[in-house]
Amino acid sequence: MSEPRLNNHQPRQADYPKAAVDVLIFSIRDLGLKIVLIKMKKPPFAGVWTLPGGLVRLNESIDQAAVRELEEKTGLKNVYLEQLYTFGDVKRDPLSRVISVAYFALINSEGISLQTTPKYSAIDWFNVKELPTLVYDHSEMLKVALQRLRAKLQYTNVVYNLLPPTFTLGELRRIYEIMLDCQLDKRNFCKKFLSLGLLKSTDLRREGPHRPAQLWSFKQRTPTIVEIL
């Protein structure tokens, strides 16, 4: 596995690319699909928004690095991350040679607050349709993530990650409509989703000037492959 050396004209640790992780956290908020970004403080990228992420260390797996970076830079814990894709163009980071493994997750962000480190000047949710300019190839990462997300919604039960413990079929359908950016027929959606047998009914919710809604919860909150739509 020893490789031909390049000329030693680079500083320490620069003879090979470094590895990093970047994390895309999605959630449904205010009837839109949002993502967590943090704002950089140091030149040359001061004021620019970026995905939370950082270099992989020697003593941690890349999965662990993603979890650690997510917690350090956003405060989010216990999030189930899934590997998305690895980005390795030579110039993706103009300042140094970094290969980045992107991870993503869906979360329910009700009552959750974000907190970044002093190294960044802000952290916030952004609607994926109205994003600021992002550093590096982070827009590309988002594009890939959205594709994958939409695909996974249709053949897995990942949607449970976005939902609170109980919810109405209307809320469930609204999530699909937001994520897939389309309208879904109410009757067909309910019929199909209930026929999958993933849900169990719980209470009734009476609120607002309309008929009370049946509340449902997922029988199992574990990743499963199912043909949903």
Next chain:
Amino acid sequence: MSEPRLNNHQPRQADYPKAAVDVLIFSIRDLGLKIVLIKMKKPPFAGVWTLPGGLVRLNESIDQAAVRELEEKTGLKNVYLEQLYTFGDVKRDPLSRVISVAYFALINSEGISLQTTPKYSAIDWFNVKELPTLVYDHSEMLKVALQRLRAKLQYTNVVYNLLPPTFTLGELRRIYEIMLDCQLDKRNFCKKFLSLGLLKSTDLRREGPHRPAQLWSFKQRTPTIVEIL
């Protein structure tokens, strides 16, 4: 992006993990699904089989690294590689900390010969059902690749990579049967595949003691998403 330093107890270039690529080349040969492996020469892995691969260099993208490593270690050129998954457990390589981006491709290997470098003692095709012991986490990579391959056969036209320019519907079906490890109904398969409109008929092939077969070719040999089975 500067990171806390670990203790400087490691040699040069070991303060961060290195990045590598590994390549899984699949082909149908002798009615079986085969993969290219090379045999290691140097201790401590002398005599053990491995996937072709190696470290990513500073001045190349990871995609380019995969292409370069594939050519260097197998002689294969002009292969369309697709990124599979990135493997980054701390102990996946017991000797050094390496994160590996796996790539895969399907090729038609008729009339193609393999040739590795003097650093390896052999190169050969192996049936994926009768593999020797592999180094590192290469068996895991194969497992992931097979899953992905089977999935992609069903919703894309990737199969064209396995086929010669012209082929019979029987040959096409046989490939699906081998890859999916199941029997497919001849009439339904033909009906479905032809209805996709991906093929155009060319000549007749008369050979062997049976009715001549219609030969087909793909109208386009470019990646396309289609619901096939």
Next chain:
DNA sequence: TCAAAAGTGTTCGGCGTACACCCATGC
């Protein structure tokens, strides 16, 4: 009584699946 969201059934067409026999050829 009005506005708002919840809940519910039927019809139709298309597609996947199961299934069996004749065809053209080389030997």
Next chain:
DNA sequence: GCATGGGTGTACGCCGAACACTTTTGA
């Protein structure tokens, strides 16, 4: 003439798609 793979059509059932009205409540 026989063995070998090539080629073809129909019937049925299920599922996805389209589509509208009634229910319950709060204000």
